[in-house]
Amino acid sequence: MVKFSKEYEAQLVPEWRDAFLDYWKLKDELKKIQMFNNNSFDKQNDGFFKCSFFLSFGNISSFGHKQSNDGAIHVHKKLASSLSQGDLYETQLLEQFGDVEGASEFFSCLDDQLNKVNQFYRIKEKDFVEKGNSAMKQLHYWVIAENALKTKKENASLHSNDDDPSISSHPSCVVELTEKAEKKEEEEKEDKNENDSQERSSRRMKRDESGRSFSSRVFNCQGKNLTINIPLTTPTQALSAIGSFVWEDIIGHSTKKKSNSRGHHTNKTNLHHARKMIKDAFVELYKGLSYLKTYRKLNMLAFVKILKKFDKVTNKEVLPIYLRVVENSYFNTSGMVMRLSDEIEELFVKHFAEDDKRMAMKYLRPNHRKESHAVTFFIGVFAGCFIALMAGYVIMAHLLGIYTKQSSDPVYMETVYPVLSMFCLLFLHIFLYGCNIYTWKKSRINFGFILELTPMKELKYREVFLICTASMTLIIGVLFTHLSLIAKGYSSTLVQTIPAFLLVFFLLVLICPFNILYRSTRFRFLQVIRNILFAPLYKVVMLDFFMADQLCSQVPLLRNLEYLACYYITASYKTQDYGYCQRTTYYRDLAYAVSFLPYYWRAMQCARRWFDEGQVTHLVNLGKYVSAMLAAGAKLAYDKEQTTLYLFLVVVLSSGATLYQLYWDYAKDWGLLQFHSKNPWLRNELMLRNKFIYYFSMVLNLILRLAWLHTVLHPNFGNVDSRVIGLFLAALEVIRRGQWNFYRLENEHLNNAGKFRAVKQVPLPFHEVDEDE
Template sequence: MDVIQEVDTSAEMNSESDDEKECDDKSNSNCQKKGTPGFIPPPLQVLDRVQIKIEPETPFLTLQTLLLGLKAKNSFSKKELKKAEELMSQAMVEFYQKLRLLKSYCFLNQLAFSKIMKKYDKITLWNASKAYMRTVDNSYLGSSDEVAKLMVRVEATFIKHFANGNHRRGMKILRPKAKKERHRITYLLGLFTGCTIALILAIVLLIHARNILNHEGRNKYMENIFPLYSLLGFMALHLMMYAGNLYFWKRYHVNYSFIFGLKQGDELGYREVLLLSSGLAVLTLACVISNLDMEMDERTQSFKAITELVPLALLLVVLLIIFCPFNIIYRSNRFFLLQCIFHCICAPLYKVTLPDFFLGDQLCSQVQAFRSLIFYVCYYGWGDFTTRSNNCIGSEVYRKFFLVIGLIPYWFRFAQCLRRLIEEKDPMHSINGLKYLSTIIALAMRTTFQFKGKHWLFMASTTSAIATVFNTYWDLVVDWGLLRRNSKNPWLRDKLLIPNRSVYFIAMVVNVVLRLAWMQTVLGIREAPFLHRTALTALVASLEIFRRGIWNFFRLENEHLNNVGKYRAFKSVPLPFHYA
């Protein structure tokens, strides 16, 4: 049963208690609620057939449902009742928004018809608009009385049962919030962007002035300090790409807010995300300068240990901001991100939604960031950071963690595919799961080849080639919906948002080329001119983040145009009711 039917039934049941008349079953047809003409409350026997049923949403309840089974019960805890109330409140809000859209749609059609008739009268010199508009006004196209009555009933029911009779509070929840543009965000964005450019220039001049590239401490810095800051650099780059996605989604009218299920009025725009990215970049680059010339500057020798702790302190600050419970720095968005991350970690115990598997794909492009996080533990736990040295690569334990941590994001997506296969019975999810399984095998073979040498070259090359072909085909054909031979747009798809078709072909070529970045590992290219091994690894990881940013736009464009019927044709809210 869709949300409109469910909420309408719920609204009628709730509004019956407000009726000042007492009606028996025989006189229901003559009974109307005061102030609501034409309202006929449902028979009370409906309540005997409805029971509250709380769907399992936690790993514990999911396992309990699978192993023992849960049935509708008569007694509930306060937490379960609160959850049921939240679902009903959300359903009422969604139903009210649909009514507002219907009313707006009716008004726009009436306005459009009026303008057409005025143009017609002007050209033909007739006066036919009055007769036509009279007919339109009396038709369902020009009349929204039923919708208006429903809106009044929903408002009254919501204010009484979900706002404790507070009219202002209830209407504030029901009506959409207009997002305010803040000039300080634009100002801070410009400030941080300028500081980022200035710090990059300062680092380049510092390297050139002190001839750091030819200094004997270069290798120590690149092997011990650079991987620590690269983690934060990957985060800043991914935020920057996401900000670009938001800009182009908005420009080409992709309804990303609705698709992701973001709370209306609280979703971040591209300016806010760019502000976070530039702010993180400023902090990271400022800390980089503090460690860049420590081996060459005698003034830093006395507080060497403190200086080496700067990357760890910066990481702790970033983590504190992410988990900060106070209502600062976009708390609702941070908690939404943490919730999606938790769902990915607990896969397949949670029901998979689009934000969950979309985030899982983002994590698959941050494998090197996960490995940098492991290096933090090794460097500050097992290494001697006071002398800027470590023996992580030579440790067998570190190598095992280095391998496992790179496979975890792909395991998240594999587990999510299994959950969707069980729930939706769609064989495409099994094929998608095989795709991630092939990537897991390929990444394991490449990592083993990286540590153990040429004996694993054939296995690494073969599995990587199979995974690359599999992933590339899935990206272009399934996720992007392109390469349709019989399409109106040859080798693309019928519906396109970008007028310039060459953009799609360029994106496909770039996706294929960047997918081949794994060849750097297999071909044994460990260093390049003026690039250290760790810098080359960071560059390849950055190219993968760039590829994911391009993938994001076309993935959500295809979702917006073609897959809404499959995923989110309308926003339904599962009410906590079990109908016998």
């Protein structure tokens, strides 16, 4: 049977870990009591805990009241200094504990844990209830706006020659609320009378933020002015909003008929976006409420378990007494979460699932895909095939002397080898991402939430390994066949285009519209690449700049891709004139651009984040990528003209960029180098138990960051071709990035945990404006 502590840790919400009952600390207190009193500790669980891990609260309650003994302890309840804390509990030990040393410390710690659990539950419950009320009010506004738009469209078609009726004057805006909604609004008014000033300041902040975005129309419903605020996260939305304003406000009445149709289309589009925003808010709110239910259930079980252990160690019977207090405490008796959760289900089924509860539950309670044993089997099959084919390819290449400086076939190294090196770097990166997923999962790092991946569609690490092994088996198999044909003397145009067919095949798989080969992942990848390419036009999210950082480690891949595109598009493969592209001026200029592009994209993302968030840190981060661009330019210039001046520039600029990047890696991205930390040179909170791994990773990151010294030193590795050395160094950079990925998300996870942030904050579309405003 799995120990309770492991099951407990596996089930708790990672970002709320510090808010859960500290079961391990209480176990340490029990060990002290055991040591003080020389009592033997029975490690075997009794029959009560051999049942299922998830027990009903009714069974817990009945168990607690069977062995009532009021002569051991007495728990006092007192009012806290602030309303947010609620009631505080303090345990008084009676005469029975006179012979038990350490019991007072144990119950003091237990009281602190109970008070912490109650306080956190109360705060989170209040937060979710406020969000729930706000989301339901937004849904009500959306229903009114939708009905108003439908009626306006019908009137416009009936009275095409009359003046347009405005939404603000349409009677459909004045609707009768249901009895349930009216009662809810009355309760909200009573609660909000005390928090008038806070609400006004909140509305003011929302109004200031909304000034950055366009709004569709202002309409009046039930005496309130409302605007639909759709955040302009894409150029399409911005142009649509601008077009709406130009058409409706600048052109005027002379083209009223056209403006009406355009206005209807714009309003319909905005309402569609508003509906999606409200739907996402409901999904995230429901997820948060589910976490809160798990929080209550797990803490209740933890209290039962630790009290049972205490009774075994001390031979006392305090479980029934203290458990009665826990059962009557706020976190276990409050029913607001259950009621709000049921109400959200009801509304979601009605408005977002067409009264289909099964469809609604697919959004509210998404099921994670089960991992199949077939995936593991095929990983083994493809891995074996890849190793065999790779061994054959290397042996044949060695016999032909292809990878030596005095290669008998320089055309192969100039045309086919870039294809091999490009795919090797790509799938090495993907393989390391699979390793990252495995380590994140083992370390309880919620990478799916951080990167905003869809729970039902995100790749598992086994699936990533399957993609890598299957793809590399295909690639090496095709190139092995191509090399065999060349060795036999086949040099026709068709044979020379085999590597090009390989590139086209993977490109077609990537953009394939059919629901095969992980379509959702492929399309999400293309969407992120689009966001990177058009930076800073798109709002930057975590996944966007995380992927852009990956591209910064794949400059050699981009250079090879650019060269191969030129080689095959210009039909140089027909004459095997591999030097044609390098002789053209535009290609040399493009080579500079490709080397700069990843750093440029990342710098533009930093600029966009500074514009959106106003934090100077993003400008400092932008400077890091500018320094990398300068260093890359100096290296390219030095490769072209081997002069002392360019060598000096390479050393100075690369050294400065390396120091800049190292500091940012350690202090900002990884959150290390905290000199006053309890873990020297690290941080207070570490996800890995072995501190040596962090120190090793810091040293390894330093060594791999110095790979640019190869440009200056030009080390000699015998008869090996320089391109092979370049591939090896590029692979080291990819490995460094794979290591960086783990600590980057670990730091992000700890930041979320420090703020107890386990669900996304979804912006809501409708903004209320007072009459005087």
